Amino acid sequence: MCNKKGKIGFNIIISFIVIIVITFSIIGFFVYSNWKNTLDRVVSQEEKDTNESILQKMDEFINEPLNINETNYNLFKRSILDINNKDQRDSYFAGVVEAHKKYIYSYSYGTESGEYYGARRNLNNDVEVIENNESTGGSSYYYSTTKDLTAGRFMEKTEKFDPRTRDWYTIAKEAKKPVFSPIYRHFVMNDLAISAAYPIYNNAGVLEGVLGTHITLSRINSFLKGITKDRKATAYIIERKSGELVANSLEKSNFQTLPEGKTKRISIGEMNNKSVSEAYERYKTDSNNNFVIERENDKFHVTITKFNREGLDWLIITSIPESQFTIDFVKSVRFSTILSAIALMLAIMIYRKNIELILKPIYDLINVTEKFSKGDFSYRARVFRNDEIGKLSTAFNNMADQLHNFINTLEDKVKERTIELEKINEEVIYLSYHDQLTGLYNRRYFDEELRRIDTDGNYPLTIIMADVNGLKLLNDSLGHAMGDELIKKAANIITTVCGKNGVVARIGGDEFVILLPSTGSVEVESILRDIKSKAAGEKVGFAEISIAFGYEVKTHKGEQIENILKKAEDNMYKTKLLQRPGIMGKTFEAIINNLNEKNKTEEVHSRKIADICVEIGKALKMNETDIGELKTAALLHDIGKIAIKDDILKKSGKLTEEELEQFKSHAEVGYRILNTTEGLSEISKYVLSHHERWDGMGYPKGLKGTEIPLQSRIIAIADVYEAMTRETNYRTALSKEVIIENLKKIAGTQIDPELVMIFIEKVL
Template sequence: MKEDEEMTKKSISIRMILILLFLILTFSTVGMISYIIFSNWLSSASNTFIEMASDFNGDILEEVDEFIKDPMHINDINHHVIENEIIDLSEVSAREAFFVNVIKTSNPNIYSFSYGQENGDYYGARRNQNREIEILRNNADSGFNSLYYSVNEDLTAGDLVLAAGQFDPRTREWYKAAKECQGPIFSQIYKHFIMDDLTVSAAYPIYNATGELEGVMGTHLILTDINDFLKEIATEKEATAIIIEKESGNLVANSFDHVNFITLEDGNVQRTSIGEIDNSAILKAYENYRSTGETFSRIKTDNGQITVKLSEYNQEGLSWLVITAIPESIVTAGIYRSIQLTMGLTLLALIISGLIFFKLANMAFKSVSSLIETTEKFSNGDLTIRAVITRDDEIGQISVAFNSMADTIYNLVHRLEAKVSERTRELEESNDALEYLSYHDKLTGLYNRFYFENIMKSFDTEKHLPLGLVFGDVNGLKLTNDIFGHVAGDALLSKVSEILNKVFRKEDIIARVGGDEFAILLKNTHPDEVHMLMARVKTEFSNEHILALKGSISMGCDTKTGPGKSISDVLKNAEDAMYRDKTLNRKSINSGFIESIIATLHNGNPREVRHSQNVSELSQRIGRAMDLSEAEIKRLKEAGFLHDIGKVVLDNEVLSQKRVLTEEERKLKHEHAVVGYRVLNMFDETLDLAESVFAHHERWDGSGYPKGLKGEEIPELARIIALAESYDAMTNPSVEALRTSEEAIRKIKNMSGIRFDPDIVNVFVKMMKETK
């Protein structure tokens, strides 16, 4: 019962309905189209014949191209076998198997495949008149005679079948053409030295690793084969075809059995010219082409209209003209009969198909219409609609498949929209970041040198005058990096950029153009205002402290007030002014840095203040007791005061020494002598103090730091400061384990010759007794 219901439900296959509809509609459509075509053909016959002639000509061009390109393709595939010495030509069996295999697997139109060498050797294989493959040998062993052998089953040479006589490949047109061209080329048409036929060869020069010509590979075609396929195609189309050389007009091939050449008594050939053929339509079309370049001609003859098409065929070394002629009578003869028959059949088909289609359409298209309506709504954007399934046939299956597809698309679209939105946002953010970084300095956020140099050129116009330019160089960046590290140096540069952005206007172009160099462009700004803004920057920056350093920047400026002044000169002037500022204020800048570091060290550390003062005073007293010069005593005073300047890198907890230091903290503390040396070594004013500060923790016995110097290797001033520092460290009231002066002196005497210079200890002890 269930099966009966299914059969009733599917009384006729939707596939059958579609097939019937297809046949009926196709039949009726063909009838109508045929009538229209035949009717219009009479009024547009010229275009129709031209199209037919063009198609026929194109077919021949394709055949010629396939025929001609085969040999060059063979050369392209096989030249590397010889050029890379994959085949050893001196090994006879391998060589001959190679040539035989190439011929054996090539198109039957290929007559022969050969290789001629610069020494006159010539090898290859060919197809004889019976299309049997033969092996060619021509070398010193054969007396340079071309010998042809049959081929055994193992592809070796069998019996000698032809001794063709003396032959030197180097004299042949194809060899000379490739040698001259130094690349793949087709030869001019020539008479084959064995076959009574014209030949064209694809030649390929072979070079060794040093670029010297080894020989020429040749694949050879017999032009009779072109005659054969021209005749076959033309006969099928009831047309005529001829191929000639474009320049000479000599025949290459034809479809009407006209001789293409005559062999003369001396063995040479006389080529046939197109003017010698008996075909007035082709000759007239050819003359029309030569005089006007027109490739289509309709020629009226005694036998009716002839449509002639001419096409050029060019390859490297070849320039041919393909001429085809189609008589229009082959089409027009049956046109009227076809029109009458077609009209009758079309009318009958329309009547029958109309009756059948009307009946079937009522049965089949109810579900189809519903499905079409659903798909249209879906395509218009209603992705929630689904097809109603009422049948269990092909339409029902299509409806099920549509609903499945709709569900998939619905899910994909919603996921895709979210993904596209996310990717678009990411791409926009990446593009914005890349564009920003291409014009901005990553650290400061200011414009970079690339942007500044470009915008400077665009600002160099009269509408921006007066155009001010400020050039600044941050003082102490190297000092900051060396003492506190590059993080502190970056903070210094960031502070500079912050102040520049604060002082200068929004429309001004502020750029970091070097490590510590900044440049600012100010359009439509009077020189006085430029100087005022520059002064504000210097003032505000001088009020800033970055760790232990007071802010300092050297600046210079210049203003372009007229078009006669070069913007590059303005930049140079501003830079020169900056360097003048740096040079003139160098001493005050340097002393400012030293004072700033000492102030930072002493701020909140009264012990360090007293310690510096005490060591300075005691060092001077020892120096006078040792009868040192006033210059050396002055150095002692300064070095004694600055001897712990390197402690500026230590935090207050380490400086206070209120707990036992860790090993890492102790090592860091020992570095303060090196840091102090670096600081003092950077300034001309303190250069002569650096060595004494560097060595003031060295010991007489060599157990000190940082270099482990001993005895008189330690600078004298450093030895004095070491003793003075040790005495103050024991007697300074801020020290918890405070000792009396007598206890400290006794301790120092005990360390004489170990930690301290014995001579200096003696002077010190004597001086302290006298003082007491």
């Protein structure tokens, strides 16, 4: 007992600890997941905002010289600016530089003859104008500017300078379009620079010169620092192919001046930023533009964005440390973990004391169950108190009573269940071998029986194939319920005649097969005559029962039973083919007679419409064949009403929505009946569309205008006219004048406007 007690208590304590740990773990997981998702969103948004800010600033910075060139291009193109007028020229160039001091260093124009004019900012940020032509001997003269921005006093003379040799000039000349020059070390400013060059062509397409707007790149350092400072991020702009710096947010120099005076560009790998260098190297191989690089107990989110202009192929690289977003969370997690551990220890101590009190009556119940398991069913548990444990003891006692009764009655229950299972099994076997509709054997049983019965003792063995005629027509006209009734009646007739002598099976929708062992041709013919005699006069609805038969006899073992079955089927189809015209005609005639019996006025209505259609056909000068076809269609246009209930056809009041939908179906039913009747498939199309309207609001297809067959449009006019001339219980026939007025009102909406005018003018 002590061992059990210790084990149960230990297990409960362990379970409690596991539950608590799992609960804290799940909560911690969701807290961490939510925090991680939030962190990812914050970092992603920070990356996005940083990149968008840099791109916006870069667009402003780079687009400025392009816009200056584009704005001033026409001044040179149209010779509005007189380049030889010194005062006009100097004030123009100085004005452009003065207006765009924030962005550009200098603005100039070099000609194909080697002249060079412009303006620049000197080291003191004052604007100076530049003159370089034949009068200066090829050297560049720099002049201060007056208040009106014309040349003032002479400031400086430089060595000979030919703009045509400069990269910005030659690259624009080669490209024949606006373009940026490669990055170069400015020969005056201690800075890297690029030039936006714009070639100027005269009306003859000859190059006259190149406009150049020159900017220094150190300004990019400043705005990169301004964008990244508050975000604790780092940003670099480099040339994509070489990896050489264009600008950086650290305000470090992007180049070095070597002792011999040469300029050495600094690459991204020399910036001592391993996370950025690694991201750049990975970018070159897989072209991904977002990287998370782990370095020195921190993660750096590095984004690389392309920045391209004509002549510029740069990359913008931003690096954001993740630690700035995680440090507070990590502190909170540590504090929460310590508090949770203390709370868990206190909970375990309290829980252990409670378990000892709760488990005491359980141990007694365990002792009782051990005795019960050894077969002492008379022993019952003591109820210590009226709590959950007490209820458990009571439930145990009740269970013991019931178990005692169950054991005594178990044998009877087993017998009862066995009988039920056997009955169910018999039903399953029956359903697996019988057709549910007719109760005959099904295809599965037939296949097995055919193999079993194909033995010497059963020869001659006859196979009869039977096919019920007119099933599809009956289904289409009166519905599948009547079709099922036809199948059941046919099955009953066949079974009555030959069910005792052979095996009858339904193997398809309207197909039956009969196996007759020890039966020859003479006996088979007698059996078939009996079946046909019994079917004669039997009807389902309006249709007489007609069955097509074909048989074949196997007389010796050498014949393949599959071939005998195939021949019987072929013989049946030959018979069906020969019988088809007569049967279809009888069925069709029965449909018409049945319809006329259902509604005595239907025949008169159809004949009147047929006569009107003939007159319209003559007015349209249709040939005799077409008029005959039109008349037949008119006579049969409402044949589909055979499927409509009598109470709907004879209802004098307004039809309900459901009744109206059923009434509308008569056009489609008529189409299906005629389409399956030999020689009437073309007419079926006219019957299908005789309730379509000229405006497309008719049924069943919503055809409009000339989409509706001509014959259907003629029947529609005749139908409307006949309705107006017919006397009913609630209305007298309309006069000719009123009829003509009404026909004109619905012309172009309900009926064909041209046909109705021909009808009015030539028929009425």
